[in-house]
Amino acid sequence: MGERAIGSPVLLWFLFMIENHKKIKLAKEIAPMLRACLKHCNLCFRKCGVNRLKGQKGYCLSGDRPVVFRYMTHYGEEPPLSGGNGSGAIFFNGCCMRCVYCQNYKFSASDSGEEMTAENLGNIMLKLQEKQVNNINLVSPTHFIPEIVEALIYAYSQGLNIPIIYNTGGYDSLHVIELLDGLVDIYLPDMRYSFEAMAEKFSETQGYVANNQNIVKEMYRQAGELKTVGEIAKKGLIIRLLILPNNISGTEETLEFIFKEMGSSTYLSVMSQYYPAYNAKLHKELCRRIAREEYDSVINRMNELGFNNGWIQPFDSSFDKSLAGENLEFNV
Ligand code: SF4
Secondary structure (H helix, E strand, O other): OHHHHHHHHHHHHHHHHHHHHHHHHHHHHHHHHHHHHOOOOOOEOOOOOOOHHHOOOOOOOOOOOOEEEEEEEEOOOOHHHHOOOOEEEEEEOOOOOOOOOOOOHHHHOOOOOEEOOHHHHHHHHHHHHHOOOOOEEEEOOHHHHHHHHHHHHHHHHOOOOOOEEEEEOOOEOHHHHHHOOOOOOEEEEEOOOOOHHHHHHHHOOOOHHHHHHHHHHHHHHHHOOOEEEOOEEEEEEEEEEEOOHHHOOOHHHHHHHHHHHHOOOOEEEEEOOOOOOOOHHHOHHHOOOOOHHHHHHHHHHHHHHOOOOEEEOOOOOOOOHHHHOOOOOOOO
């Protein structure tokens, strides 16, 4: 017993040093490759081709420095992410999608946050870790991933040792996700749509569905099913499914895809929290919350397919701002 009491912290420190060294090495290898993507930007599937290194901005309104809207301890994520101490959320400005119903439009459709260096961003990660959060939760990281990886090199070298969550709307480039293999601990992608026409109409994307399915399969290949220590997530994949009214999201078709490709033990987060924010009021199909029958139909299909891991928001839960982070007032 005495030996273990002395040995365990040393062993843990040794394991931490090995893991830390591995992550720094990996981040240093991929950072220049990711930075090179900024020259003809293809960080997301939109592939604007602008030269962000020369100050040009593409669809996401982003240059070559990260712009942070807020960082905070966030208690509204899925239970193993928020846990008791909260998730260390960093909300980035800009987005490579433009969902007409975006709840975060005040920062996703603007570049009004704080532009910073990679070192500043690394210090934010360390500050969140000091608050004993369970993880660093990168919210909409896609368009700033080169700068984020540079920030991680700094933060790891200063002792960052909590899991990294890649929390994305799911319009990332497959080649970028492949590069992140080993660096991201927890993938938290949306699968927003099953029908390309809906994705084009309501999120201004081309090819979202096929690309989204490919990247989620790659995320699963890398991270696998969710693993927890105690009740806190350490590694794995959680897929978010936001049910939209009038079957715009095609959630049941998405469930069938997940079942076929990844199996019924995949962790899902099924969300009923939709409300018509931002420009949803311009689209009559999106001008209401989901109906009871729409919700039941998705849950029944989940049960038929045998999904049994994850979380389902209750139908009648009143909207909770904390669920959507630094969120926003109703605008309709
Ligand atoms: S990250 Fe931004 S600039 Fe780059 S391809 Fe996507 S939308 Fe365009």
